[in-house]
Amino acid sequence: MDLIDYKRADILSQFVQERGKILPRRMTGVCARHQRWLGVAIKRARNIALLPFAGSAAGSSAPRPVEAAKQQAQTPATPPTTTPPPTTPQPMA
Secondary structure (H helix, E strand, O other): OOOOOOOOHHHHHHHEOOOOOEOOHHHHOOOHHHHHHHHHHHHHHHHOOOOOOOOOOOOOOOOOOHHHHHHHHHOOOOOOOOOOOOOOOOOOO
């Protein structure tokens, strides 16, 4: 093989995990030279949006709702209430 074409996303997607990581050489079974070419082709395909940088977050915790985070950021924080120290009566001289 002389060239791994970065425009063939259907072939390149076989060498990328669901989370977006490039599969290692021991799993793909290609030689070192072709693994380097494969990495370059995947990175080029990502830059022109043929492949995603990160896959779906399947298996991870659900993302927090954006609206709730915005509302928490907009509410002003209430300063802590402090009680004055107890006063002791001063003896009259």
